[in-house]
Amino acid sequence: MSMTGARRLSTAEERRGTVLRTAIKAFAARGYYGTTTTEVAKAAGISQSYLYRLFPDKEALFVAVVDHCSDRIRECHAEGAARAGGTEPAVVLAAMAGAYARLIDDRDLLLVLLHAACASAEPAIREAVRVCYAKQVEYVRAASGASDEEIRRFFGDGLLSNVLAGIDAGEVDAPWARTLLG
Amino acid sequence: MSMTGARRLSTAEERRGTVLRTAIKAFAARGYYGTTTTEVAKAAGISQSYLYRLFPDKEALFVAVVDHCSDRIRECHAEGAARAGGTEPAVVLAAMAGAYARLIDDRDLLLVLLHAACASAEPAIREAVRVCYAKQVEYVRAASGASDEEIRRFFGDGLLSNVLAGIDAGEVDAPWARTLLG
DNA sequence: CTCAAGTGTGAGTGGTCAATCACTCTATCT
DNA sequence: AGATAGAGTGATTGACCACTCACACTTGAG
Numbered sequence: 001m002s003m004t005g006a007r008r009l010s011t012a013e014e015r016r017g018t019v020l021r022t023a024i025k026a027f028a029a030r031g032y033y034g035t036t037t038t039e040v041a042k043a044a045g046i047s048q049s050y051l052y053r054l055f056p057d058k059e060a061l062f063v064a065v066v067d068h069c070s071d072r073i074r075e076c077h078a079e080g081a082a083r084a085g086g087t088e089p090a091v092v093l094a095a096m097a098g099a100y101a102r103l104i105d106d107r108d109l110l111l112v113l114l115h116a117a118c119a120s121a122e123p124a125i126r127e128a129v130r131v132c133y134a135k136q137v138e139y140v141r142a143a144s145g146a147s148d149e150e151i152r153r154f155f156g157d158g159l160l161s162n163v164l165a166g167i168d169a170g171e172v173d174a175p176w177a178r179t180l181l182g
Numbered sequence: 183m184s185m186t187g188a189r190r191l192s193t194a195e196e197r198r199g200t201v202l203r204t205a206i207k208a209f210a211a212r213g214y215y216g217t218t219t220t221e222v223a224k225a226a227g228i229s230q231s232y233l234y235r236l237f238p239d240k241e242a243l244f245v246a247v248v249d250h251c252s253d254r255i256r257e258c259h260a261e262g263a264a265r266a267g268g269t270e271p272a273v274v275l276a277a278m279a280g281a282y283a284r285l286i287d288d289r290d291l292l293l294v295l296l297h298a299a300c301a302s303a304e305p306a307i308r309e310a311v312r313v314c315y316a317k318q319v320e321y322v323r324a325a326s327g328a329s330d331e332e333i334r335r336f337f338g339d340g341l342l343s344n345v346l347a348g349i350d351a352g353e354v355d356a357p358w359a360r361t362l363l364g
Numbered sequence: 365c366t367c368a369a370g371t372g373t374g375a376g377t378g379g380t381c382a383a384t385c386a387c388t389c390t391a392t393c394t
Numbered sequence: 395a396g397a398t399a400g401a402g403t404g405a406t407t408g409a410c411c412a413c414t415c416a417c418a419c420t421t422g423a424g
Contacts, residue, residue: 034215118300137358156338176319179330
């Protein structure tokens with residue numbers, strides 16, 4: 001029970017953390033339905049059976065991953081907002097969008113959220129996605145003071161980026177791809 | 183072989199058409215990975231085994247459904263453009279967006295496209311989605327004469343609508359939902 | 365040292381899914 | 395009527411998947 005001293009075994013809490021981090025990559029490829037628990041376990045470097053000791057079932061695991069992504073994206077927005085000293089809504093929003101765009105390098109994080117929206121047929125997942133959007137919208141609104149119209153445009157832009165990342169539009173050399181990538 | 187006379191049996195071509203139409207509803211709920219061929223067959227009123235005579239495999243079936251949705255959406259855009267007599271880009275674009283918004287009533291059509299983007303890990307599906315976007319962007323560009331910036335905004339708005347439909351944001355009574363729904 | 369609590373795994377299990385196949389039924393042509 | 399070609403199905407199969415369980419190892423406390 002003690003927390004002192006060096007240990008070879010990780011604590012369950014530490015393991016849950018690494019699972020959350022590595023599962024992002026696994027779920028980003030084929031989403032909730034298309035990703036097996038064995039793949040997630042392998043990505044985390046543990047056995048599939050132990051995964052079921054850390055999380056009650058696949059759905060709870062996926063919801064935890066979604067929450068984790070939600071937090072990291074909000075951190076990213078906060079960082080962007082902090083960097084923009086100004087209080088002008090448009091300026092803050094642009095800084096946030098810039099920070100978000102840098103997240104695209106970390107494609108997987110955004111793709112998980114897209115996959116989560118696609119798995120909304122499961123009530124628990126739908127709820128997690130709604131909460132994620134609620135937090136993000138309210139954070140952006142509070143931090144930027146932007147209007148509804150601006151906020152809607154902000155999220156529409158982000159979503160388009162996500163989908164373009166999903167179909168690897170960056171690899172396509174054609175007018176339509178250049179137009180959408182902006 | 184003859185085509186004359188009344189028949190109880192449908193032709194394979196007719197069946198393929200009904201499958202394409204009814205499969206939209208089936209795939210819209212859980213996407214490519216989460217929908218079984220049995221569900222698709224049941225929605226079309228045929229046996230699962232006959233589904234495999236009409237389409238070589240599940241992937242080809244899904245790609246055919248995506249192509250079908252792509253066509254119907256383009257028809258919808260065309261209808262909107264035709265209704266707007268004016269040649270002003272913004273006017274035509276608004277008319278198209280209006281026609282597209284009416285499609286949201288037919289939620290399933292749009293959701294299939296969202297699910298398709300999420301199933302882009304399969305090369306054939308990714309290609310179908312890219313072609314779909316290519317056609318739509320070029321059609322919108324040609325019909326409206328809008329700038330890249332306007333087109334990007336047009337698609338970002340549409341995508342946001344799709345995702346909000348996916349998580350049933352219309353049922354949520356909260357500020358964030360009202361903001362995003364506009 | 366011993367023992368309890370916690371970490372971790374290998375070997376299943378029941379169920380489901382995509383794909384196949386042998387088979388029947390229907391319609392048309394000669 | 396008999397033959398032919400296409401429409402349509404029930405039963406099955408092999409692979410895979412979420413989930414379980416009995417068991418082994420590690421660690422720190424008394």
